[in-house]
Amino acid sequence: MGFKKIEAIIRTEKLDEVRMAVEGVGIVGMTVTEVKGRGSQKGILLEWRAGEYRVEFLPKLKLELVVHDVDLEKAVEALSAAARTGKVGDGKIFIYSMEDIVRVRTGERGRPAV
Amino acid sequence: MIxxxxxxxxxISTALVILMTPALAFFYAGMVRRKNVLSTIMLSVAILALISVQWVLFGYTLAFGPDHAGLFGGLNWLGLNGVGQTPYPGYAATIPHLAFMVFQLAFAVITPALITGAFVERINFPGFLLFTLLWSTFIYDPVAHWVWGIGGWLRNLGALDFAGGTVVHITAGVSALALALIIGRRKGYGKFPMEPSNIPFTILGAFLLWFGWFGFNGGSALSSGGLATSALVVTNTAAAAAALTWMLMSWIHKRPSVLGLATGAVVGLVAITPASGYVSPLSALVIGAVAAVVSYYSILIRVKSGLDDSLDVFACHGMGGITGALLTGVFADKAINSAGANGLLFGNPQQLLIQAIAVLVVAVFSFTVSYILGRVIDAVFSLRARSEEEEIGLDITQHGEAAYS
Structure with a gap:
């Protein structure tokens, strides 16, 4: 029985909805990082004094969470449903296999450390 | 009699105008990239220190000392020798001569600071310091003498410049154009996006400028009565009209921009400066609105030209100052200030001609001398930071400091 790491790039304004959605399927722990990035949306134009200037990388959040294999599908489903607006810029979810996990406080490894 | x-x-006006230089530092710093925020602030505040010393030692006497041929002041007041607590009635009969001197100091400080917007993010600091010292000595001080000094030739010609449309904004704006040409574009300009570091800094700076401008224009009455009040009212009115006009233009373009509104306010303040002691509030509305349109399109044309006058000193101060100086010749009214003159609308078309002569002469003089000074200093000391310094950012490479942790 393994675990997976879910790395999700989401809209900044969707953080609380995503947090509550994954908590609803029993996943509490996560790490959030402020990042900049771009996808098919590319950059955007912002107002300058006269005319505009281009911003090529948009602010996003990167969520990292680790789940048991059995919880993966419902976690991904909850996360993507909560993060979705249907417009370009909703983000991506990357899923990795994990080797091992260590809980720093107790030294527990593997399953109990999730 | 004091x-x-x-x-x-x-x-109080002196303190208000002194505040405008750090306000300008933040106005500019918000529009540059994060790696050049401290460098941009430094350019303005270093000028505050440098020119405060220059003015006391020899700047004041070059500008306002006893006249030589209408062109510059004599060295009689070197080191403020003879400039004391009693009034010098030729300039201001009811305040200490020292008060007039230090009020003028604040103007001598902010003028070269305006130019820095043309060369931010790539300037070599030592070359910049030398340029500033020579610019103040060979451009600001003589032009201040021509326009405001007793015996100055433009003053004798009848040119009206209540608070420095010509002396401050045209000299700075046109010199910025010369410096932008000499120093060249920032690396990657027009190719890579250049994101402003902190627009709220810029907004804060703009509205502190608005606040300080009450001293700039109101204080230029050199008295605290009706004329100062009138100047203060038209100053606020022109700033507001220009801010609204700019907001509307940005709205028509896309959205009502706060950076646009703030830029408009500054341009309105620039344009009302020469007129502030001579025009009515309704004239100020027109001056502010017209200047906003002129500067807005000047920025668009500048961008199209490919010239990197990075913070549009020419478009805002040069074009705003020229607009204000010319419109002073249209809207000036002796009913507002009997010591002034009537403009075109009040039956004296001659005044517009005089204003145009002053604009032209000061613009050509400022551009030419700035260009020569810039070229010489660039050849000897380099005005431009080294390529890798510019890439890494001037905060770290020129000043050894970081704005943000």
Whole structure:
């Protein structure tokens, strides 16, 4: 029985909805990082004094969470449903296999450390 | 005879105008990239220190000392020798001569600071310091003498410049154009996006400029009565009209931009500066609105030209100053200030011609001398930071400091 790491790039304004959605399927722990990035949306134009200037990388959040294999599908489903607006810029979810996990406080490894 | 009310107002105005230079530092710093925020602030605040010393030692006497041929002041007041607590009635009969001197100091400080917007993010600091010292000595001081000094040739010609449309904004704006040409574009300009570091800094700076401008224009009455009040009212009115006009233009373009509104406010303040002691509030509305349109399109044309006058000093101060100086010749009204003159609308088309001569002469002089000074200093000391310094950012490479952790 393994675990997976879910790395999700989401809209900044969707953080609380995503947090509550994954908590609803029993996943509490996560790490959030402020990042900049771009996808098919590319950059955007912002107002300058006269005319505009281009911003090529948009602010996003990167969520990292680790789940048991059995919880993966419902976690991904909850996360993507909560993060979705249907417009370009909703983000991506990357899923990795994990080797091992260590809980720093107790030294527990593997399953109990999730 | 010293009047305490007049003196108090001029001293407070001096403090207000001194505040405008750090305000300008933040106005500019918000529009540059994160790696050049401290460098941009440094350019303005270093000028505050440098020119405060220059003015006391020899700047004041070059500008306002006893006249030589209408062109510059003599060295009689070197080191403020003879400039004391009693009034010098030729300039201001009811305040100490020292009060007039220090009020003028604040103007001598902010003028070269305006130019820095043309060369931010790539300037070599030592070359910049030398340029500033020579610019103040060979451009600001003589032009201040021509327009404001007793015996100055433009003053004798009848040119109206209440608070520095010509002396401050045209000299700075046109010199910025010369410097932008000499120093060249920032690396990657037009190719890579250049994101402003902190627009709220810029907005804060703009509205502190608005606040300080009450001293700039109101204090230029050199007394605390009706004329100062009138100047203060038209200053606020022109700033507001220009801010609204700019907001509308940005709205028509896309959205009502706060950076646009703030830029408009500054342009309105620039344009009302020469006119502020001579025009009515309704004229100020027109001056502000017209200047906003002129500067807005000047920025668009500048961008199209490919010239990297990075913070549009020419478009805002040069074009705003020229607009204001010319419109002073249209809207000036002796009913507002009997010591002034009537403009075109009040039956004196001659005044517009005089204003145009002053604009042209000061613009050509400022551009030419700035260009020569810039070229010489660039050849000897380099005005431009080294390529890798510019890439890494001037905060770290020129000043050894970081704005943000």
């Amino acid at each position: 009047n305490s009310g007049d003196t108090a107002w001029v001293l």
